[in-house]
Amino acid sequence: MGGKKRGMSLAEKREVLLKVFSDSEDVFALKELEKIASKRGINSMVVKDLLQGMADDDLIHAEKVGISTYYWMFPSEAGLKISNLISSLESDLKALTSEKTKLDCELATRQALVYESEERPALLKKLKLVKEERGEVEKELGKFADCDHEVYLQMKGGLSASKDAANRWVDNIWSLEGWMKKKFEGRGKDIDAFFKSKGVTEDLDTIP
Numbered sequence: 001m002g003g004k005k006r007g008m009s010l011a012e013k014r015e016v017l018l019k020v021f022s023d024s025e026d027v028f029a030l031k032e033l034e035k036i037a038s039k040r041g042i043n044s045m046v047v048k049d050l051l052q053g054m055a056d057d058d059l060i061h062a063e064k065v066g067i068s069t070y071y072w073m074f075p076s077e078a079g080l081k082i083s084n085l086i087s088s089l090e091s092d093l094k095a096l097t098s099e100k101t102k103l104d105c106e107l108a109t110r111q112a113l114v115y116e117s118e119e120r121p122a123l124l125k126k127l128k129l130v131k132e133e134r135g136e137v138e139k140e141l142g143k144f145a146d147c148d149h150e151v152y153l154q155m156k157g158g159l160s161a162s163k164d165a166a167n168r169w170v171d172n173i174w175s176l177e178g179w180m181k182k183k184f185e186g187r188g189k190d191i192d193a194f195f196k197s198k199g200v201t202e203d204l205d206t207i208p
Helices: 010-022 030-039 044-056 075-112 119-142 149-156 159-183 188-197
Strands: 061-065 068-072
Touching (some): 010 044, 010 075, 030 044, 030 068, 075 119, 075 159, 159 188
Antiparallel strands (some): 061 068
């Protein structure tokens, strides 16, 4: 039997609505957008809140005229809106990666002690959820792999920060190993074997 179909994430719903605006120079009333959204897999009941959030984040324009509110986005803004969406997704990915690393270290500490605590199942469950969320964000980012050169340069600018983050975590791994050897004196070989089983070899070093 097939698995239950996953609903669209908030970012995916925003992407759908942004495409509606970028494909047209029209100004839309709420009812029109609800009808369009329902045809593209978005529940019409959540469209108003989605649009309000997008307007609050400056992704689209919204103006109330009488009792109706109208929404639009200038064609020239489309590239910038997509760039902002990419930046938001990259920020989410960075946060999830940091959370995953933290959970990996917490789990490794407990496994190294060969101690089945009550917290371990909860940590494993949380780690699984973070991995799934990180995978979704990476999948979402993959849709923008062919974006314009300006976006590429913006993403390239983050390489230095990524390298620094990676180097910090290499230092953290060796610091954790050193702390565990001091904390559990006499179990150095066991701890070395555990880290080696997780792919941490002696040649692991920072990126120059």
